Amino acid sequence: MIKLGYARVSTQEQNLDLQLDALKKEGCKQVFTDKVSGVKATKPNFEKLMEYARPGDTIVIWKLDRLGRSTIKLIELIEELKNKGVNLKSLSESIDTSTATGNLFFQFMCVLAEHERNIIRERTKAGLESARARGRSGGRPEGLSERYRKIAPEVKEIYEKNNRSTDEIREMFKIKSQPTLYKILKYAGVDIKGFLKKRV
Structure with a gap:
């Protein structure tokens, strides 16, 4: 059981030093880094980290937003880690899913994620109904490149x-x-x- 660090910045110009220093101080045995936007679906070295981590390991990050911008995606990621038996620790928010308090936080995040899903569904439904009221159907025509x-x-x-x-x-x-x-x-x-x- 080891601590594995992950650090990310959005552009090539941004500096990783602050995150790397914090992860080193936390005692991470290995650190994976990416320089890619948080909204990007693919973070190459984070995917390598996910493959490298073993049950009982803890992935340490400086801040939750290093994993992405969407609450829903964050919850899905934490669920994936939980299924693998891997813990997540965020230094800035003092969150550790290996503790009872960390698990409570995770459950609260699940509630927020479901709330976000409901809002998205309601907005989509309202948009489609508004379009239909104006004689337009939702979405782009099927098969249009x-x-x-x-x-x-x-x-x-x-x-x-x-x-x-x-x-x-x-x-x-x-x-x-x-x-x-x-x-x-x-x-x-x-x-x-x-x-x-x-x-x-």
Whole structure:
């Protein structure tokens, strides 16, 4: 059973020294570091740390936000560590999941995470209902690629000038089919009923 440190800063310019000094003082036998934004899904050396840690080990961090910005993601991570039998200790917040107080904190965090999930669900539901009330369906049209979404405003502009056929528009923007053009125009906010009156 050993202490393993983890330190992270968001950019190459930021300095790890403060965190490294604190982890060394805590007695960490090995320290893993990343220089990557907290919102990034992948933190290469943290993933290596997760593979290296063994049951009974404790991962030590300087502050909880070193693991990421989302409460939900943090809870999922702590649950993963708990399932592996690995403890988590945060020096700034004086949290240690190997203690009774640390476990109580973890349970409280689970309540907060569920609250955050509920808020996200409610906001999403409200947004979809608002869109439907205005005659729009939620989400992007099925199967519409990022490239097509980017060119949608230009396609709409050319289409609304009404001086080119749909075949010419498809040729100009390398759109593979008429149904795809339909989806692009719909995404751009074109009146689809008007579109269905095929032009030549």
